[in-house]
Amino acid sequence: MKKQRAATQAEKDFDVEVAKFNKEAKEILEDRRLTMNERRKLISTKGKALLGRSAAIPQPGARQ
Numbered sequence: 001m002k003k004q005r006a007a008t009q010a011e012k013d014f015d016v017e018v019a020k021f022n023k024e025a026k027e028i029l030e031d032r033r034l035t036m037n038e039r040r041k042l043i044s045t046k047g048k049a050l051l052g053r054s055a056a057i058p059q060p061g062a063r064q
Contacts, residue, residue, distance in 0.1 A: 014054050021050050
């Protein structure tokens with residue numbers, strides 16, 4: 001059985017950001033003032049921004 005390594009602080013921070021994103025996405029989906037298409041676009045934009053921020057953070061051991 002392979003031993004798991006401990007999560008880095010960056011991974012922990014990203015997990016917190018993902019949890020916050022999921023909460024916001026749920027609230028957006030429940031908002032009936034927007035059309036479903038508008039809700040999808042808003043969630044997509046927020047998700048891409050979250051992933052873009054995580055890609056900008058250098059990962060340990062990653063090649064530059």
